Amino acid sequence: MTVLILGGTTEARRLAGLAHGEFAVVSSLAGRTSAPLLPAGEVRIGGFGGVDGLAGYLRDAGIGAVVDATHPFAATISANAFEACARSGVPLVILRRPGWSAGPGDQWHRVASLDEAAAALPRLGRRVFLTTGRQGLAVFAGLDGCWFLSRSVEPPAGDVPRHLEVLLDRGPFTVEGERAVLTGQRIDVLVTKDSGGSPAKLVAARELGIPVLMVNRPPVPPAPVVSTPDEAMSWLRTRAG
Template identity: 50%
Template sequence: MRALILGGTGEAREVAKLLVDDGWHVTSSLAGRVDNPKLPVGEVRIGGFGGPAGLVQWLIANGVEVVIDATHPFAERISVSASEATRATGIPLIALHRPAWTPVARDRWLPVHSMQEAAELVARDFHHIFLTIGRQQLEPFSHDPHNLYVIRTVEPPQVPLPARHRLIQSRGPFTVEDEKKLMRDNQIDCVVTKNSGGQMTQAKLDAARELGIPVVMVERPKLPAVSHEAHTAAEVMEIIRAL
């Protein structure tokens, strides 16, 4: 039996292992935006499919029987393609959506709905801004000539950056103490992040809470509705067995 897993997340790797252990032929599709990514077990392909039509052709040619969308919560383009392609082919689609973060006591979150809105807010109200949003969506912040931006990415950005910035290339996970030291050393007065959810990068939120630093939280985009939704790899396996 053949499965396609979309995404290079930790949850995607966990599902791949469970399926391979269960005797499935698994292909994991990674976007290819990160050099030397952690690879899952099973077969791996890098790069896009060419939109929904290209994905339809690939699914049929490879005899895929189930698709698991375990992409990052902000990778909405591939989620839309997966929804359209599985609807066209009748192949079951399981969306593995890690739960979003929710604020707790003493959190000072400022929710926004786009990166442009976040850029306008921090340029107006803050001075030493910590950007932990990856490298793809930094351009909206490049128009601020006055404030200092501490930018942390895994790979070097390929887009315009703010005139005043410090670039940190580092791969997590990070501890709460690591994050607190970074924020103190750089006199951070605001953190900008996307509501990715998960434990991997939650330490920055805990550090900001302990230091009383506001967090500009970019909310998740609206994703296509699906018939089967899971929050853990184990739930994915339960749905597959039921199918």
């Protein structure tokens, strides 16, 4: 069975490593970074051309199952994958790592979108650590009263805040390292998405008493959902019969 894995996430790479050899694996990466970490098996880079293009690819490539292992905030490709699989009759499972939950000592303020985060930000702090990715920086471009430290793998493009310093880095990150960034830059508010994974920055913020603006995840399409690559492998083996 040929399996299409959507996404360049850590979970997608782990799943490709597990599935390679047992299945014919094709991993699809969006192509937003110039030097992505490549998974095992065949790799294609770039979009499909919307729902119609993806449905055509599933048919032409003889795809037997699709695993949507994209970033939890990649809502467009997830919606396209669901629709294309429904049209094509190809089984789909969504692999999403669990989100974060606030614990004792956390000062979280949950919002539904980056726009809501930008609206709430001036009430919480002035020196901001943005870990929401480079593509969302334009939302904060009008907040001239705030200073921003933005972390991303690639440099930002387009509209950005006037007072912005960019930190180019790729995880995983440690609590000690995150604490050093927060204290060294005198950060008084952290803005992040509920992406899940390592909570190092959240632990450091809790220890330092720094409030967090947490952007909630978009809803997932009504498809089966698993939370680990091992669970996705079990699903694939069931589909393969």
